[in-house]
Amino acid sequence: MYSVVVVRLFYWQVVKSSELKQMGINQSGEAIDIPAKRGDIISSDNYPFATTRVSYLLYANPKFIKNNSLKYANEISPLLNLDKEKVADLLSKDLYWVKLADNLDQNQKSAIEKLNVPGLGFQENDLRFYPEASMAAHLIGFLGRDKNGSGKGYFGLEGYYNDQLSGRAGKQYLIHDALGNPVLNDLREEKKIDGRSLVLNIDRTVQFIAEKKLKEGIEKYEAEGGSAIIMDPQSGRILAMASFPRFNPQKYYEFDYDTYRNPVIANLYEPGSTFKVLVMSAAIDLRVLKPDTKCNICSGPVTIGDYTVKTWNGKYYPDSTMAEVIQHSDNTGMVYVGKKLGLDNLTTYIKSFGIGQETQIDLEGEESSRIRDKKDWYPIDLATASFGQGISVNPMQLLTAVSSIANGGNLIKPFVVSQIITEDGKKIDIKPQITRRVISEITAKIVTQMMVNAVENGEAKWTKLDNYKVAGKTGTAQIPIQGHYDPKETIASFVGFFPADNPKVSMLVLVHKPKTSIYGAETAAPIFFSIARDLVNYYSIPPTN
Amino acid sequence: MKRPILLLTILFIIAMVFELVNVYLLNKVTTDSIYVIKIKQEISSYKQKNIVLKTEILESTSMNMIASRASDLGFVESKEVISLYSPLTVAVGK
CATH class of the missing domain: 3.40.710.10 (DD-peptidase/beta-lactamase superfamily)
Known part of the structure; x- marks a missing residue:
């Protein structure tokens, strides 16, 4: 009888341990993507034709704003260059989260923060930025979205070197308790690999x-x-x-x-x-x-x-x-x-x-x-x-x-x-052929x-x-x-x-x-x-x- | 009998000293942590400012911006290539 119990314990705790652990993680764990920074495209005189800058998504929790949607819409809409009626409509929705505007820069964010409107928040995103605008556009290409909504380069250098420029997103694994609070138990992380940068012959x-x-x-x-x-x-x-x-x-x-x-x-x-x-x-x-x-x-x-x-x-x-x-x-x-x-x-x-x-x-x-x-x-x-x-x-x-x-x-x-400049700063020269x-x-x-x-x-x-x-x-x-x-x-x-x-x-x-x-x-x-x-x-x- | 009591007393004193040192270090870590958090916040703030300034610098130093500014300042495009085939005297001694 005693040996049966021991064998059974051995089966569940050793033989089946990986499977049970995975079931536990699936139930209460999640993996969060840590986005990789896309590489720059730089001219021969060290100026970026394509780089990344921080942009902000402005969201609101209409439940906090309640009956003051019109008042706050009047304050916010000039800063967003949006119709105040449209903003007021979004702030009146019976939702916990609505997007108000995207691709805001730091100055716009600071101006909105100064208004001290309750229920507003910012989500930081990376935005592909082309400081020279249309210059060398056909050569550079552009960063668009693939069918999954992820960033993908099309045409030119953005398309040809997309894999190298993209890098690889990392993952942070978290476990939550029954109430959804994170538990500092599993600190596994797959480190992100930032994209490689390209230095061009273009002057x-x-x-x-x-x-x-x-x-x-x-x-x-x-x-x-x-x-x-x-x-x-x-x-x-x-x-x-x-x-x-x-x-x-x-x-x-x-x-x-x-x-x-x-x-x-x-x-x-x-x-x-x-x-x-x-x-x-x-x-x-x-x-x-x-x-x-x-x-x-x-x-x-x-x-x-x-x-x-x-x-x-x-x-x-x-x-x-x-x-x-x-x-x-x-x-x-x-x-x-x-x-x-x-x-x-x-x-x-x-x-x-x-x-x-x-x-x-x-x-x-x-x-x-x-x-x-x-x-x-x-x-x-x-x-x-x-x-x-x-x-x-x-x-x-x-x-x-x-x-x-x-x-x-x-x-x-x-x-x-x-x-090509790798994520850890190593430089790979491309030689004439x-x-x-x-x-x-x-x-x-x-x-x-x-x-x-x-x-x-x-x-x-x-x-x-x-x-x-x-x-x-x-x-x-x-x-x-x-x-x-x-x-x-x-x-x-x-x-x-x-x-x-x-x-x-x-x-x-x-x-x-x-x-x-x-x-x-x-x-x-x-x-x-x-x-x-x-x-x-x-x-x-x-x-x- | 006296020796064990002496030993216990010494151990007690050592334990108290360790405890006092522990309290002191914990206190220091706590105050230093507040300082570290402030520094981290400052670093984060400077990083944000750097990103904003970097964007502004890039926009200000784009070729189109420079050309436009040069035009406003009165610079004009040179239409000729001037070649000097022999040295020119720029200064003579007395």
Whole structure:
């Protein structure tokens, strides 16, 4: 009998102990989340593009306020910018807790506290704060809510690095007695892990310059929008990325979903004449052409099957050299280059330049087209691809490809974040990555010189930067609409880098559907050089001429 | 007989001394605790103020704010890049 009791006690106190303990906790215990602080997003000059500040939720216990709801509503509502009738209605409800207002700052809290209204209380929350408002909005993204109501980053850096920025919430385990009072028995706690912070390559001053000049240009040329990307072509560091129209991440909900997409990485377009430098690089690298090779089909329009290829301005230059083909942005000259190159080589080099593949930049939302299989190409496709039509890129792909000409022939991976700071202060540097060599150094130098010649003597020479050697190319790409091209609407662009001999900056400016002029030389190029003028001052780049 | 009484007396005195020390220390802890709580409240208050000031500093030093303030003060954008190709004399000796 005695042994039976002992065995039974052993069973309940040892074998079943864990299960019974858990049942007890489930009955009278609870776990409270300890929210983790979201990491900051900081510019290279140590200013936070995104940080966290304290905000307050104001609540009231209407049972305390009773018959004085109108009186207190009159006092509180001006401080909350709410209708006093609405506040009075909330204070009259037959509830123990009502929310009056959210996202109040410290000053508003102090002002309300001074009123000494009974029954009011504050709940402290963390609020994502974007001190620069709309600056670099597409790059940063925004913090929204997921389906469970928890904070989640969308688009840009907030989306791409959401897991690292979020950290992990902690838990505090409490046990209550029968009356609900906490019992200091179980002090288990899972420590929270605050989010990691990101230090960017983005320079706030350069970003400001890019946005200011781009906005001025869009207004001047009456365009629908535009983008500007500035990069260090040697390392792939993104120094600035601007697009209009833009949104305010603090009030993202007031803007259309389409505004959130970053046009620099998400919008595909036919690059037009800016693409010519890549095709020319391929031909020079394969030695099928030299800079002084003469085009023997450039004396007039070129017929390919049922199609006729003409120059953009109706002017033809018989026996143009390859340098002159780039200078004049001659479509017939590029058809000649494309024929010399052949489809196999063209597609091989296009892919090597990264066209048709994502750049894998550390931003959420990148899109890319795919290069068609060779069997789907017709002779006219080879011709049009040679001057940048019939092929789609996103602006980041194009700038990365042109930057390989600037840095001596290497395709580098663009990246925005230069350093990650962990929750315990450890710094993890993000290093530049070379994806592959695309063209030889000699080819890069030759094509650079062609691009310098295009700036000095081409259609954009009227706006160029004096005393500096800038390598660049204009682009005026027609927009395909339902199987044909609209002659009145274009995407005007200018891509380039400077100083040409030792490039510090590569840049692409795009202007979407300008109205005052459809041409890149008259819209995107002036914006490019306006930004460049400020950058040579900012970076103290000495003149090269 | 005398020795046990002496021992007991000594033990009693030691116990009383310990008790007095205990009372003194408890008193000190209590008053120090009040002081510690006040300091913690001050720290919390300063932390709050720091957060508010940090927000104000960030808003005041945003690029848009600086550009706007510069414009109000009369600063204008430079339209030219001026290059000095050779040293300029800024001072001459007598």
